Amino acid sequence: MNLFIERFMDVVALIFISYMLLYTTFLFLYVLIGAVRLYEKNRMLKLKNEIKHEYYMPISIIMAAYNEEVTIVDSVKNLLNLDYKLFEIIIIDDGSTDKTVEKLLEAFPFVQINRPIHRKIMCKDALVIYETTIKNIKITLIQKENGGKGDALNLGINASSYPYFVTIDADSLLQRNSLEKIIQPVLADERVIAVGGMVRVAQCVEMVNGEVMDYRIPRNLVVGMQVMEYDRSFLASRIFLDQFSGNLIISGAFGLFKKDVVIAAGGYHTNIIGEDMELVMRLHTFMLNNQRNYRVAYCPEAICWSQMPENIRDVIKQRRRWHIGLFQSLLSYPIMFTRFPHKAVSFFSYLYYWLFELLGPFIEVFGLATILLALSFDLLNVPFMINLFLIYTCYGILLSLTAFFQRVYTQGLKLHGSDVMIALLMVMIEIAIFRYFLSLIRVSAFIGYRKKRCQWGKITRKKHNSKTIEYT
Amino acid sequence: MLYKTIGKERINLFFAVVYFYFAICFSILFFTIGFILYQKYDMRRQNKLKQQFIIMISEKQNLLLEEQYFDRQHIEVLKNQLVNLNKLISFEKALAHFEENEQLPIYLSQLEPVIKSLVIEYQQKDQMEQAYLAKFIATYAAKGKWHHPFIYKTLVAYLENATIYLRENILLATYQQPDSKWIISVFRYLTDNQLFHHPKLIQDGLLNYPYDYDSLIDELWEKRDTFHQPIVLGLIGYITYKSDRYKEVFYQLLQENQLDLEEKIRLIRYFRRHYYEKAESLLLDLANDKQDEIRIVAVNALSKYHSERVISTLKRALTDSNFYVRRNASQSLLEMGVSESELLDVLHGHDRYAKEMLRYHLQLEGRIFK
Known part of the structure; x- marks a missing residue:
């Protein structure tokens, strides 16, 4: 029996060594390439190497909302201050049960109108439509029966007038120049069909008319750790994957899409939780299947500040949804690997998401279980394990701090002295504890998930720390 | 690797790789922090330099004003x-600082x-x-x-x-x-x-x-x-x-059969901006083109061509199978000031889509409220 356990442990150890080496190598490459690209981008902006024009392509901003009475008025007011000449705003209320619509009707001079909508993609019908124009920006508010976020976005696409659309969440604040930035990859490269913007934590900033006036690390531990986690996980990995158009996720909180391609691919799926990731994966497979030359780009200069959950319960809800969404999306497109294994997007991105994002938490939990098993059979090399934990923790801290400081310099943020200390503290707790806690949450995500299909994931919102000068 | 069964050489190899990554990442962190500090220093230095240039440019502008004189030495200094x-x-x-200054063009003209x-x-x-x-x-x-x-x-x-x-x-x-x-x-x-x-x-x-x-x-x-x-x-x-001098050129071009679709669309748009009587018949033909894209733009351009034929074509376009043709036809009819009475046949007609579209635009213009 002991011999069998020893052999088993040997095999498990080898698998873990390979897995951890591979994962460490990925993280290393992320940070290395991210650092080079960010430095280069920073220099490009300083030396005016950018496509900067007075007029760009017209854009439709689609904001799907469900029970967003706390933030929605501020979010729309924020959009009215964008440095962009030609865009429209389409707000889709997906059958809210709170006062989302009432708040909007109070805040803006909407007029109810009978507007025909071209149904290019399947979605539930519009019930009531309101329109108004403020500062030459047409705002459309559409009330519909509840059908989930994907369904609401599909209606927004159907109602949109322009060839490119941007999706944003109802709790998101865009920086003044965000639209100008997110369209730039399209002007620079005709193959671009979608662009992901950078999503950051709104609780960090005080904004006035779309400009960041102050940046602080939130003192709330849950939010603070998420700030660090976002910096490490999203900035570096997406820049790395962008090198070969390999991003499989464009966050629903801020992304730009070429409308005709999205329509041709069938729009958003309505019976899936991670509709944003699913759409991007479908766009990849659609373009690959049709042998079309394309690019999915990432633009870290286009920044959106989005509210993060402020308590553990909301974090758990959010992460479970994300993990199920990831699972559904990856499972829906095995064709990416079976048919196009030679493409970088399949070989690197698809495999990466399977191995490290979807299965990673399971592997980590399995690893913890084998440690306990090894301990019980006195097979555990305790000094080695402590060493390993320490070096991994330090490595994680190093990566997080690097990503954090990279964001500071690329976005020209002024950092308060005390924030550096708080950032360090948050990073340590996040790496040593929060990360493992999230792994457990993700492993348990599938318990009872079928009951919650197509529902909106809701977290508790609070008012934005944002001021807008009167817009009329 | 967590277990005693694994070989020491494997453990050492693993640690060697991780330490290597660790060292590189540490250098990147060090560089990043150093770069933030350098940026602060660089900004101060740039401001100082800018101030020096502002003083220099002011002096030269004054010289130019007084004596119309620009010394060669200044050119050489700038070259270097x-x-x-x-x-x-x-x-x-520094030049941006003088943006509103009337003397700036005179100074700049010496810099060729x-x-x-x-x-x-x-x-x-x-x-x-x-x-x-x-x-x-x-x-x-x-x-x-x-x-x-x-x-x-x-x-x-x-x-x-x-x-x-x-x-x-x-x-x-x-x-x-x-x-x-x-x-x-x-x-x-x-x-x-x-x-x-x-x-x-x-x-x-x-x-x-x-x-x-x-x-x-x-x-x-x-x-x-x-x-x-x-x-x-x-x-x-x-x-x-x-x-508006390209009416005839574009008119001739638009009649070519082999013209690229995108070019054709842009040429049609030209005739929306610049009225050309001769183009009316051609636009009317294009409003019945087989390609949706052509009909959409042609119907839109016709808003500038007020005539009985155009009105009747646009009314017919209201029943087009394409949503955007109907939308543009409706907009064009209202834009050319066609009265509700002239549109009664559509408003009371049998085509639901045509009615819906027209009613929407009438409502937008505040002509009907419902």
């Missing part, structure tokens, strides 16, 4: 200093020898720095009358393997001098090398041309066969904004 990119950046910031020297010096630099210089020239060339062919000949030479940003900045610079030859050179280079430059960038860039745009248009149009499609599309867009 502005080779340094950081100094060029500070110099540009400096620019001639800089374009040579920057040939040795990387593309980002070249793009910065090109943008600098684009910003001040018209004000300073930096028209010397040598400057643009050298800039065009930068195009070899250039990034989109360098290409765009060179184009912006060439738009700021009067000789169309250099603009054509860049367009030809883009065409020969099949380098995509968005038609919107071409169109908006040309709109910055501050000289005799009629001549520019004629010269560019004459060479249009030597440009690839994105440039031609941008050019048609530019002509649409700037000139």
Whole structure:
């Protein structure tokens, strides 16, 4: 029996060594390439190497909302201050049960109108439509029966007038120049069909008319750790994957899409939780299947500040949804690997998401279980394990701090002295504890998930720390 | 590896790799923090340099005002200093300080020898720095009358393997001098090398041309066969904004069968902006074209052609199978001031889609409330 356990442990150890080496190598490459690209981008902006024009392509901003009475008025007011000449705003209320619509009707001079909508993609019908124009920006508010976020976005696409659309969440604040930035990859490269913007934590900033006036690390531990986690996980990995158009996720909180391609691919799926990731994966497979030359780009200069959950319960809800969404999306497109294994997007991105994002938490939990098993059979090399934990923790801290400081310099943020200390503290707790806690949450995500299909994931919102000068 | 069963050499190898990564990442962190501190220092240094340049420019402007005199030494100083990119950046910031100053063009006009020297010096630099210089020239060339062919000949030479940003900045610079030859050179280079430059960038860039745009248009149009499609599309867009002299040319062109769809669409848009009686019949034909895209744009252009035939065609277009044709037809009818009584047949007709569309636009115009 002991011999069998020893052999088993040997095999498990080898698998873990390979897995951890591979994962460490990925993280290393992320940070290395991210650092080079960010430095280069920073220099490009300083030396005016950018496509900067007075007029760009017209854009439709689609904001799907469900029970967003706390933030929605501020979010729309924020959009009215964008440095962009030609865009429209389409707000889709997906059958809210709170006062989302009432708040909007109070805040803006909407007029109810009978507007025909071209149904290019399947979605539930519009019930009531309101329109108004403020500062030459047409705002459309559409009330519909509840059908989930994907369904609401599909209606927004159907109602949109322009060839490119941007999706944003109802709790998101865009920086003044965000639209100008997110369209730039399209002007620079005709193959671009979608662009992901950078999503950051709104609780960090005080904004006035779309400009960041102050940046602080939130003192709330849950939010603070998420700030660090976002910096490490999203900035570096997406820049790395962008090198070969390999991003499989464009966050629903801020992304730009070429409308005709999205329509041709069938729009958003309505019976899936991670509709944003699913759409991007479908766009990849659609373009690959049709042998079309394309690019999915990432633009870290286009920044959106989005509210993060402020308590553990909301974090758990959010992460479970994300993990199920990831699972559904990856499972829906095995064709990416079976048919196009030679493409970088399949070989690197698809495999990466399977191995490290979807299965990673399971592997980590399995690893913890084998440690306990090894301990019980006195097979555990305790000094080695402590060493390993320490070096991994330090490595994680190093990566997080690097990503954090990279964001500071690329976005020209002024950092308060005390924030550096708080950032360090948050990073340590996040790496040593929060990360493992999230792994457990993700492993348990599938318990009872079928009951919650197509529902909106809701977290508790609070008012934005944002001021807008009167817009009329 | 967590277990005693695994070999020591494997553990050592694993740690060696992780320590290697660790060391590199630590260097990146160190570099990043160092870079943040350097940026702060650099900003202070740039401000200091900018102030020095402001004083220098003020003095020279005063001299110019009093004695119409500009010493050679100043030119030499600038030639030497502005080779340094950081100094060029500070110099540009200093010039921006005088943006509203009426004397600035006089001062700038004396700097052409400096620019001639800089374009040579920057040939040795990387593309980002070249793009910065090109943008600098684009910003001040018209004000300073930096028209010397040598400057643009050298800039065009930068195009070899250039990034989109360098290409765009060179184009912006060439738009700021009067000789169309250099603009054509860049367009030809883009065409020969099949380098995509968005038609919107071409169109908006040309709109910055501050000289005799009629001549520019004629010269560019004459060479249009030597440009690839994105440039031609941008050019048609530019002509649409700037000139009504191309009615007959575009009218003839629009009748060609082999015309590219995108070009056709842009030409139709031209006739929306510039009324041409002769084009009415052609637009009416196009409003019944087989291709949806053509019908959509033609129906939109017809809003400027008020006649019985047009009204009847637009009313028929309200029943088109394409949503956008119906939408544009409805908008065009109202835009040309057709009264509700003339539309009663549609409003009380059997086509639900036509009625819906018309009622929506009438409601938008406040003509009906429901």
